[in-house]
Amino acid sequence: MRTITLIDAIREAYQEELRADDSVFLVGQDIRGSIFPHTKGLVEEFGPERIVDTPIAESGMYGVALGAAQEGMRPIVDFMFGGFSYVTFSECSVTTGQYHFLHGSQHALPLVITAGVGTGQRLANDHAMSIHGTFAHHPGIKVAMPSTPYDAKGMFKAAIRDNNPVVIPWHMGIMMLKGEVPEVDEDYIVPLGVADVKREGSDVTVLANSLQLQHALKVAAELEGEISVEVIDPRSFVPFDMETLLRSLEKTNRLVIVDEDWESGGVAATISARVMEQGFDLLDAPVIRVTLPNMPVPGGYMEEYVAPNPQRIEAAIRAVCA
Amino acid sequence: MALTRDQMVILYRNLVRADHFNRMMYRRMMQGKLIGFYHPAEGAIAPGVGASTFLNKDDNLSPHHRGHGITHMLSKGIDIKYYLAEHTGKDTGCCKGRSAFHFSFPEHKVYMMSGFFGYNFAPSVGWGWAAKRRNQGQVVMNCSGDGSYGQGRAHEALLMAQNWKLPIIFFCENNGMSIFSTAGEMHPLPDISSLAAGFGMPAAIVDGQDVFAVAEASLAAIERARAGKGPTFIEAKTLRFNEHDIGTPDLSGWEQRSEDEHAAMREREPLAIATERVLAESVLSQSEIDALVEEAVMEIAAVEEFADNSEIARPGVEELLDGVFAR
Numbered sequence: 001m002r003t004i005t006l007i008d009a010i011r012e013a014y015q016e017e018l019r020a021d022d023s024v025f026l027v028g029q030d031i032r033g034s035i036f037p038h039t040k041g042l043v044e045e046f047g048p049e050r051i052v053d054t055p056i057a058e059s060g061m062y063g064v065a066l067g068a069a070q071e072g073m074r075p076i077v078d079f080m081f082g083g084f085s086y087v088t089f090s091e092c093s094v095t096t097g098q099y100h101f102l103h104g105s106q107h108a109l110p111l112v113i114t115a116g117v118g119t120g121q122r123l124a125n126d127h128a129m130s131i132h133g134t135f136a137h138h139p140g141i142k143v144a145m146p147s148t149p150y151d152a153k154g155m156f157k158a159a160i161r162d163n164n165p166v167v168i169p170w171h172m173g174i175m176m177l178k179g180e181v182p183e184v185d186e187d188y189i190v191p192l193g194v195a196d197v198k199r200e201g202s203d204v205t206v207l208a209n210s211l212q213l214q215h216a217l218k219v220a221a222e223l224e225g226e227i228s229v230e231v232i233d234p235r236s237f238v239p240f241d242m243e244t245l246l247r248s249l250e251k252t253n254r255l256v257i258v259d260e261d262w263e264s265g266g267v268a269a270t271i272s273a274r275v276m277e278q279g280f281d282l283l284d285a286p287v288i289r290v291t292l293p294n295m296p297v298p299g300g301y302m303e304e305y306v307a308p309n310p311q312r313i314e315a316a317i318r319a320v321c322a
Numbered sequence: 323m324a325l326t327r328d329q330m331v332i333l334y335r336n337l338v339r340a341d342h343f344n345r346m347m348y349r350r351m352m353q354g355k356l357i358g359f360y361h362p363a364e365g366a367i368a369p370g371v372g373a374s375t376f377l378n379k380d381d382n383l384s385p386h387h388r389g390h391g392i393t394h395m396l397s398k399g400i401d402i403k404y405y406l407a408e409h410t411g412k413d414t415g416c417c418k419g420r421s422a423f424h425f426s427f428p429e430h431k432v433y434m435m436s437g438f439f440g441y442n443f444a445p446s447v448g449w450g451w452a453a454k455r456r457n458q459g460q461v462v463m464n465c466s467g468d469g470s471y472g473q474g475r476a477h478e479a480l481l482m483a484q485n486w487k488l489p490i491i492f493f494c495e496n497n498g499m500s501i502f503s504t505a506g507e508m509h510p511l512p513d514i515s516s517l518a519a520g521f522g523m524p525a526a527i528v529d530g531q532d533v534f535a536v537a538e539a540s541l542a543a544i545e546r547a548r549a550g551k552g553p554t555f556i557e558a559k560t561l562r563f564n565e566h567d568i569g570t571p572d573l574s575g576w577e578q579r580s581e582d583e584h585a586a587m588r589e590r591e592p593l594a595i596a597t598e599r600v601l602a603e604s605v606l607s608q609s610e611i612d613a614l615v616e617e618a619v620m621e622i623a624a625v626e627e628f629a630d631n632s633e634i635a636r637p638g639v640e641e642l643l644d645g646v647f648a649r
């Protein structure tokens with residue numbers, strides 16, 4: 001195993017899938033010059049025909065992917081920042097999610113939507129909002145988000161090979177996070193819809209993803225000896241691995257859900273409701289959510305105490321165990 | 323480019339079929355035998371026929387919504403019985419009865435229709451992009467109305483199509499009306515095709531009531547696209563004889579459209595214009611025309627029989643959930 005960064009792991013996934021399948025291509029804005037390093041060096045190897053820059057026109061840009069996917073290609077569309085997907089939201093949520101189902105499940109739409117997301121850069125709402133919850137609300141779209149370099153490479157490869165639209169943002173707060181990844185060209189995937197127990201524990205389960213997973217692991221390590229914290233990374237939100245979560249709750253009977261989306265209508269609310277419906281008898285305490293308060297993400301120095309952070313996660317763990 | 327006699331006969335036959343299909347849909351809507359809306363095509367049947375008749379099976383087509391794309395789709399060789407079955411909620415429908423009045427014929431490269439007007443501009447770029455990558459002469463016929471050209475998406479599609487010289491025909495069916503609002507109020511210039519100049523794209527304006535003129539312009543643009551010379555804008559000036567959709571008032575702005583306006587429009591009925599010409603130029607005799615009409619009537623009877631004899635689609639929720647994602 002080598003140690004590489006999460007953003008390099010994503011780049012390797014692109015590179016290997018681009019080499020393996022001529023129908024795979026990337027479309028975005030300023031990806032040839034790699035505005036973010038996940039596209040670094042790709043245009044040199046694959047050319048501007050497969051690493052495609054468009055004008056600042058998100059609908060047309062997304063349309064390249066949508067139309068090409070209908071034509072049987074496997075596009076990866078990069079919105080740069082997740083918030084920018086809202087500029088063409090009717091296409092990438094409604095039209096994309098309903099396409100297969102509403103037309104009689106006769107024609108697949110294999111495409112990947114990615115973008116940098118998340119708090120931690122003090123950029124404010126447009127550049128910091130999460131998009132996984134919003135996409136997860138629209139049926140017909142798979143939604144996943146990697147938390148480690150290993151998962152990033154395997155999940156991006158799985159997303160590219162999937163026959164459905166897959167939204168797979170990556171968190172800017174962990175883009176330089178290093179981790180072990182198999183050798184180049186040692187093919188593997190991390191299947192979508194499978195959660196991963198990142199740390200075993202017995203007193204409380206914390207469900208967290210991406211940057212917040214790192215926060216949760218840090219808190220769990222600090223509480224060792226006092227509270228035994230199990231940390232689960234859902235990895236995918238659609239489909240969601242309820243089985244792994246319920247199995248954990250059989251042991252811990254307590255749940256904290258950490259999510260960087262807003263409190264209202266986010267995936268944390270959905271997961272909490274499902275736990276109540278399917279695992280009410282497993283719970284010894286009400287589920288606690290650690291989410292973004294219902295305000296636009298502020299920039300500057302306010303972000304660090306408004307967004308979920310280790311202090312808020314620790315407080316939630318202590319409260320649910322009290 | 324001048325049309326051959328055979329081409330004129332094919333166009334005329336499709337125009338007769340388009341006219342009769344539109345009448346059938348109108349009748350069924352009034353009889354309560356259609357689900358959802360019907361946006362009648364009377365007065366506007368020639369653009370779809372002229373633009374679509376000479377497309378190949380592997381060319382992309384996104385029909386205009388007027389007449390629910392039937393004039394376009396039948397001209398491209400699609401069997402309308404699967405669409406009528408869809409429009410009546412039947413399990414034999416092109417979308418298994420799930421879509422109400424929408425359609426999808428992926429094997430004919432008619433992928434979708436959406437209520438979000440201008441929805442087809444963004445994917446048209448993708449179809450054109452894929453066609454250019456394949457380099458097998460495939461073209462994209464994007465049929466949209468004057469109203470849809472208000473969408474920013476339209477401008478983005480023109481921009482990218484011309485940047486990349488994509489094989490797309492931007493075929494604007496300008497009937498001067500979007501629901502109640504007039505193109506004169508909603509666009510600053512009288513010709514929607516004047517947009518093309520800003521992108522350096524060639525444009526043509528044709529009489530949308532003359533199916534032969536529409537077909538000539540379309541063939542030229544199709545040939546240009548197939549040759550890799552890039553996109554063309556065609557504006558077919560047409561008319562909407564009826565209200566926007568059956569049951570909606572027939573307003574211009576907020577006032578009833580006048581009888582004078584209707585009388586003037588009726589002078590420009592596309593089937594009458596075509597009939598006069600085929601008879602005058604001896605392309606068809608009256609008895610041959612009568613035979614084409616008889617053929618269309620029989621085709622439509624069979625289409626209705628198919629739809630009416632099909633079962634209503636009522637699959638269980640589990641089966642529907644199973645169809646949300648592809649394998």
